[in-house]
Amino acid sequence: MNRYSLRPWISWGFMLAAIAGVTYLGYQENNQSSILRLASGERGSYAYQVGTDLKKRIEQHSDYKVELVVSEGSSFNRSLLKSNQADVAILTPANTEMTSLTAIAPISRQHLQVIVNADSRINSINDLPGHRIALGDMESDHRKQALRLLAHYQIDDRTLRNNELALPELLAGRQLDGAIVSESLQDSFLREMMETGRFKLLPITANEALASMTPHVQADMLPRGSYPTVQGPMPTDWVPTMYSEAVLATRHDAADPMVEAVLATLMSHRTKAEYPLLTDWVENRDGKLVNVDMHDSVRRYFDPYGELKAVSYGILLQAWHFKFWILCVVVLLVTGYARWKHFVQSRIELDKLQRFKRIEKLLEDISELEQAQSNSKDYRVLTTRLNEVRQIKQDGLKVAIELEMTDSQIFQAFYQQCDQVIRDIQWKLSIGMNSHSMMAS
Incomplete structure (x- = not known):
């Protein structure tokens, strides 16, 4: 058999290979899910508000249909991601482990706030024992942050009555004297509650020391006039506090197209205008988070040649190690x-x-x-x-x-x-x- 008699067979081989490739790509495209499951938070919470807003934005900017999953906090959202019941979730690294999970972007800051009745005699955190202070549900982010705070002040949570109640009870009745919450300053219920003028904020004087010992937590000062009230903006002075960042997280093996669609939505001008933390993250932190792994798609977005530089650096390091x-x-x-x-x-x-x-x-x-x-x-x-x-x-x-x-x-x-x-x-x-x-x- 000479080479001329082989030409038809070679042509048929290339044609069959092309058909197989197109069929495989079509199969992959059809089997790629167009549904994105987003785990947010409890109904009425700020995380749920953010999830609802992101659902609309992602559907507008991509071909994904977003299913909003109502959840109970960071730990619960982490379990949803690990069990493949959610694709993207809002969680706080300060309140849960990020093992085998990666971040897409920070979405909000949750300030730790100690709120008490304005007419109470509670003027500092050390005055809390013996009073009715809500800490939240057992696995909630509020309770985890509150327990860290109380432990630093050497206050046993058992000395606080009715501590299993949630923040809404503070506004609804007289069963509570105060609450310790970790929530965004933009939370609608918190702002509605503070507008009544019935509450005041206690300073966390040990905020810097506590933040230095707690991963993913930063010391901060709550600005004067953060909350409008019937008696005028409050607090009337800067209040020492702390904050942790809630992030959009996903599994490390999450599909690149899905993560890229979410990231493209977050990087739009309207979304960054609505969530100023995104602008700070992009302009001042180059798309990185401290001690939190970013998804590969995010790293490539902000540093397209990062992998090449890492490989080159690794080769140079090995070369120096074996220089002799x-x-x-x-x-x-x-x-x-x-x-x-x-x-x-x-x-x-x-x-x-x-x-x-x-x-x-x-x-x-x-x-x-x-x-x-x-x-x-x-x-x-x-x-x-x-x-x-x-x-x-x-x-x-x-x-x-x-x-x-x-x-x-x-x-x-x-x-x-x-x-x-x-x-x-x-x-x-x-x-x-x-x-x-x-x-x-």
């Missing part, structure tokens, strides 16, 4: 190259020498032939010598062409000597033929 062995290899290579170059040069010189020897041998042959024919007058001998000279000349020409020596001086001398001998023999032959003709006549 690399130096030895380089020395061996340089030495080997020098020896090889010397060997090649020697072969070239030897080859040149052999070329000249072959030409010299032909010169010797033509010289001997010239001497042999110089005293010869026999017609047959001269004819034989002429044929021998022509053969030597032809052999010399082949050698010169083969060895690329046609322009060399030694070949030119050989060639001229051959021509001279041929002319001499031809001259003698012509004289002999003329003499023979005269004798015959």
Whole structure:
């Protein structure tokens, strides 16, 4: 079977491969889910408000249909992600582990606030024991942050009555004297509650010390007039507090197109205007979070050549680690190259020498032939010598062409000597033929 008979089979092979590739891509496209499950928070919470808003924005900016999952906090959202019951979730790294999870972007800041009735005699955190202070549900983010705060002030949560109640009870009735909450300043219920003017905020004087010992928590000062009330903006002075950031998180193996769709929505001008934390994250932190792994799609978005730089740095680091062995290899290579170059040069010189020897041998042959024919007058001998000279000349020409020596001086001398001998023999032959003709006549 020659190559021409194989052409149809090769063409059919390429065609079948193309069909298989298109079929596979179509299958992958059809099997890629267009539904994005977003775990937010409890109904009425700020996380739920954010989830509802992001649902609309993602559906407007992409082809994904978003299903909003109502949940109970960061730990619950983490379990939803781990069990593949949610694709993206709002959670706070300060309140749950991020093992095998990655962040897409921060979405809000949750300030830790100690709120008490304005007419109570509670003026500091140390006054809380013995009072009815809500800490939230057992696994809620509010309770986790509150317990850290109480532990730092060496207050046993069992000394707080009705601490299992939630924040809404503080506004609804008189069963509580206060509450410790970790919530955004934009939370609608919290702002509605503070507008009544019935509550005041206690300073967390140990905020810097506590933040320095707690991962993902930063000390902060709550600005004056953060909450509008019927009695005027409050607080009337800056209040020491702390905050932690809630992030949009997903699994580390989440599909790139899904994460890219969410990120594209967050990077739109309208979304960044609605969530100023995104602008701060992009402009001041280069799309990174402290001690939180970002999804690969996010890293590529902010640093397209990051993986290449990381690989290059790793190679350089390994090279430095094995620098002694690399130096030895380089020395061996340089030495080997020098020896090889010397060997090649020697072969070239030897080859040149052999070329000249072959030409010299032909010169010797033509010289001997010239001497042999110089005293010869026999017609047959001269004819034989002429044929021998022509053969030597032809052999010399082949050698010169083969060895690329046609322009060399030694070949030119050989060639001229051959021509001279041929002319001499031809001259003698012509004289002999003329003499023979005269004798015959």
